[in-house]
Amino acid sequence: MRMSKRIAGNSFTKKLLAGAAFGIGLTLAGQAGAVEIEYWQYIFDTRVKAMDQLIGKFQAANPDIKVKQTTFPYADYQTKVSAAVAAGNGPDVVQLFYGWLDGFVAAKLIQPLPKDVFPGAAIEADFFPIVSAMKRGEDYYGLPTAVRSLALFYNKKLLADAGLDPNTPPKTLDDLVTMAEKTVKRDGAGNITSEGFALDMAGQDHQWWREVLVRQFGGAPYAEGDRKVTYGDAAGAKALAFYTDLQLKQKVGQLGFMDEAQAAFKAGKATFTIDGTFRLGAFSAIKGFEWGVAELPANAQGVRSNYASYFANAITAKAEGEKKAAAAKFLAYLSSPEAMEVWLKVVGELPARRAVALTDANLANPIHGPFLAGLTNAHTTMFVDEAAQRQITMDMVNRVLLQGQSPADAVAAAATAEQALIDRVTKK
Amino acid sequence: MHEAPATPGTERRAGRLSDRLTLSAKRVLWAWLFLAVPVVFYGAIRFWPTAEAFWISFTDWNLLRPAQFVGLDNYRRLLADPLFWKVFANTFLYLILGTPVSLVLSFAIAYHLDRVRFLHGFLRALYFLPFLTTAVAMAWVWRYFFQPVPIGPINNLLASLGLPAQPFLRSTLQALPTILVPAVWAGMGFQIIIFLAGLRAIPTSYYEAARIDGLSERAILWRITLPLLKPTLVFLVVFASIGFLRIFDYVYNMNTNDPGGPLDSTKPLVIMIYQTAFKSYDVGYASAQTVVLFLILLAISLLQLRLMRQPT
Numbered sequence: 001m002r003m004s005k006r007i008a009g010n011s012f013t014k015k016l017l018a019g020a021a022f023g024i025g026l027t028l029a030g031q032a033g034a035v036e037i038e039y040w041q042y043i044f045d046t047r048v049k050a051m052d053q054l055i056g057k058f059q060a061a062n063p064d065i066k067v068k069q070t071t072f073p074y075a076d077y078q079t080k081v082s083a084a085v086a087a088g089n090g091p092d093v094v095q096l097f098y099g100w101l102d103g104f105v106a107a108k109l110i111q112p113l114p115k116d117v118f119p120g121a122a123i124e125a126d127f128f129p130i131v132s133a134m135k136r137g138e139d140y141y142g143l144p145t146a147v148r149s150l151a152l153f154y155n156k157k158l159l160a161d162a163g164l165d166p167n168t169p170p171k172t173l174d175d176l177v178t179m180a181e182k183t184v185k186r187d188g189a190g191n192i193t194s195e196g197f198a199l200d201m202a203g204q205d206h207q208w209w210r211e212v213l214v215r216q217f218g219g220a221p222y223a224e225g226d227r228k229v230t231y232g233d234a235a236g237a238k239a240l241a242f243y244t245d246l247q248l249k250q251k252v253g254q255l256g257f258m259d260e261a262q263a264a265f266k267a268g269k270a271t272f273t274i275d276g277t278f279r280l281g282a283f284s285a286i287k288g289f290e291w292g293v294a295e296l297p298a299n300a301q302g303v304r305s306n307y308a309s310y311f312a313n314a315i316t317a318k319a320e321g322e323k324k325a326a327a328a329k330f331l332a333y334l335s336s337p338e339a340m341e342v343w344l345k346v347v348g349e350l351p352a353r354r355a356v357a358l359t360d361a362n363l364a365n366p367i368h369g370p371f372l373a374g375l376t377n378a379h380t381t382m383f384v385d386e387a388a389q390r391q392i393t394m395d396m397v398n399r400v401l402l403q404g405q406s407p408a409d410a411v412a413a414a415a416t417a418e419q420a421l422i423d424r425v426t427k428k
Numbered sequence: 429m430h431e432a433p434a435t436p437g438t439e440r441r442a443g444r445l446s447d448r449l450t451l452s453a454k455r456v457l458w459a460w461l462f463l464a465v466p467v468v469f470y471g472a473i474r475f476w477p478t479a480e481a482f483w484i485s486f487t488d489w490n491l492l493r494p495a496q497f498v499g500l501d502n503y504r505r506l507l508a509d510p511l512f513w514k515v516f517a518n519t520f521l522y523l524i525l526g527t528p529v530s531l532v533l534s535f536a537i538a539y540h541l542d543r544v545r546f547l548h549g550f551l552r553a554l555y556f557l558p559f560l561t562t563a564v565a566m567a568w569v570w571r572y573f574f575q576p577v578p579i580g581p582i583n584n585l586l587a588s589l590g591l592p593a594q595p596f597l598r599s600t601l602q603a604l605p606t607i608l609v610p611a612v613w614a615g616m617g618f619q620i621i622i623f624l625a626g627l628r629a630i631p632t633s634y635y636e637a638a639r640i641d642g643l644s645e646r647a648i649l650w651r652i653t654l655p656l657l658k659p660t661l662v663f664l665v666v667f668a669s670i671g672f673l674r675i676f677d678y679v680y681n682m683n684t685n686d687p688g689g690p691l692d693s694t695k696p697l698v699i700m701i702y703q704t705a706f707k708s709y710d711v712g713y714a715s716a717q718t719v720v721l722f723l724i725l726l727a728i729s730l731l732q733l734r735l736m737r738q739p740t
Contacts (some may be wrong), residue, residue: 079706082491093443103709108493191577192592202685256598257573258579269578387707391686397692402600 002404013106017085035326036066037319040081041311042074046281050346052088057342058333067093085109085316092319092327093334095311096135096142099383103137106143110314112139117328126353130308130380139156142314143335146349148277149308149374150204150212152176152297156290158183158194158271169294173216173242175204180252183271198250198270200261205243207307208274208296208395211379217297226382227422232415237408244400244407255401265291276309277371280348295370344368350375386426392418431491456710478722485715502716509634511692511700512717519696519724520672521604522611526672529666530619537616538623539649559617567681570610571597574682597683598691607694611678615671619664624658627653666732667727674698697721 048071055067055103071175072080084090096104104110158165162183180196187193214221219235246253258264265273282368298304313334319327341352350371351357383389396414399405486503489495497558506512574596577583583593596606638648676698688695703716
């Protein structure tokens with residue numbers, strides 16, 4: 001301001017003026033050059049809220065980076081991401097389901113994480129081993145903030161009504177069946193009015209069957225990186241028979257009862273259901289509903305297993321130069337212990353870093369504890385087409401339940417169909 | 429368009445273009461100017477994507493990878509796919525069951541409604557109401573009706589009468605007719621209105637003459653009403669057929685956990701296309717299915733034109 005007064009022919013002033021103009025120019029450039037990166041995820045209320053908090057904290061610590069969050073309904077999410085990235089418009093950091101990785105890598109939608117910021121050895125030391133699903137060759141393509149696992153939800157009131165201890169959930173599959181038999185309620189005609197165990201193959205039961213029951217009955221669902229189907233044997237048939245017997249023999253549940261297992265459980269009309277961390281919000285929202293969570297039941301030999309899944313964050317192929325550096329910084333923050341704690345508090349999903357997850361407080365937590373315990377022996381199925389593979393498992397169960405096919409035939413047919421699907425997709 | 433020859437009397441100095449055109453040529457030009465808007469619009473959002481779908485059906489496009497030409501592979505795979513034949517049969521089952529049932533019911537209602545004077549307008553509105561309601565909302569209400577005990581009203585009624593509960597949507601045999609119930613019910617409002625209009629269009633003198641001749645009501649129905657309703661019938665048959673061939677919302681919403689299930693027993697072609705394209709992202713294969721559906725609908729529409737052209 002002072003300078004304007006002194007504008008004269010004097011060369012000193014001119015220099016000063018030039019210098020000032022340069023300085024102003026620099027600050028302007030600095031502001032305009034604050035790197036803006038875009039982050040995409042699907043719409044899920046608590047996830048969007050948690051991300052808003054994380055972006056706020058990240059921007060406070062990195063004033064030179066701006067993060068813009070864009071969200072889409074889950075149904076369109078994958079289509080929009082591929083269309084936008086292909087057109088060069090998409091996000092710099094994107095959220096993707098671990099099962100989509102092969103498609104995203106093949107389409108060159110995302111790039112490997114820079115090794116200087118994300119050294120592989122550190123990832124393997126700090127994260128739960130299931131993050132290996134994001135590794136192709138020597139490269140990691142993404143990291144999760146949080147992971148999900150399955151657990152057995154139980155209705156305390158229904159247990160108490162049947163004279164059982166509401167605080168002792170079943171530890172083994174046999175316990176589960178016995179307790180389900182004691183708590184199921186039927187009307188005079190034999191129609192179930194309250195389930196012992198809520199069957200729902202379209203929900204999480206297909207994961208339970210594939211990664212847990214098949215193993216507990218002595219089989220293995222897949223081999224060769226989940227590219228070879230191996231459940232089509234006697235063990236698979238036994239696992240299927242265990243599941244379908246719940247409806248056909250013990251009659252403790254009925255597929256389609258109250259439409260969905262979670263609806264039956266929510267309405268207090270099912271003693272047990274298997275579901276994931278993502279259901280916690282819906283169940284806790286109901287006042288006066290007393291339920292508990294237990295680790296998935298073991299088999300008689302004590303074998304336990306679980307299914308874990310996650311959404312990871314990755315850097316898209318479009319991010320280059322300073323945007324890539326900013327994206328890497330943001331991704332590093334999203335995978336930091338601080339971000340994981342925010343996510344656990346806001347969304348209820350489990351931290352992906354072992355040290356953050358397996359704290360004494362978390363393990364002792366009656367809700368998070370059982371899910372965390374499940375994480376330690378969890379498997380992630382490397383789907384090639386999750387919807388189609390789930391459909392095959394659903395059809396397998398329906399053939400036994402609706403058409404009276406033997407479990408051995410049904411499991412063999414499902415294995416053949418799934419192998420054909422995997423072969424067709426991976427051949428390309 | 430006919431170009432009117434320039435009339436010799438309108439010689440003028442070479443002036444503006446509009447001056448050199450005859451009145452009728454100008455009219456044609458204006459007509460095309462206005463027509464251009466829908467033509468461009470339909471060309472861009474209807475015909476171009478349709479042409480594109482034909483091309484994609486010869487590729488292996490999956491949204492992610494650039495499309496590669498694979499010739500007739502998708503069509504060969506379609507013919508060898510047992511699911512396609514199952515779905516093909518289902519689609520025609522919707523047509524074969526849905527069209528006659530809905531037309532007979534709506535004709536019967538329209539025929540009797542036509543004679544009712546008391547509360548005629550109210551009743552007509554009542555029948556038309558489902559047609560105005562969102563299919564998704566209706567499908568969910570009907571889905572609730574067909575639930576098993578303890579929440580499904582129909583099964584609860586059966587149970588209270590001491591009858592065995594029915595699986596409805598959870599049965600490979602009952603599921604398809606069950607889904608047809610709301611679909612037929614919702615389409616009936618429209619069909620009743622069209623039938624009523626058709627019935628009103630028949631000159632009353634025919635009926636008077638028939639009654640004077642002493643024809644029975646039955647004979648009047650078969651010899652006068654139905655033959656004179658033929659154009660209405662043909663229109664409704666074609667309209668209903670296309671509707672049932674494209675059925676989607678009722679199937680999808682009455683069984684969102686397993687759309688087209690159980691065991692594909694209710695899956696029509698449109699659901700298969702949707703799942704192939706937007707669940708498995710197998711867009712090339714889905715386009716081939718779309719082309720097949722397009723050909724079926726085209727064949728039926730051509731059949732319609734043929735039937736309509738025949739003298740009544």
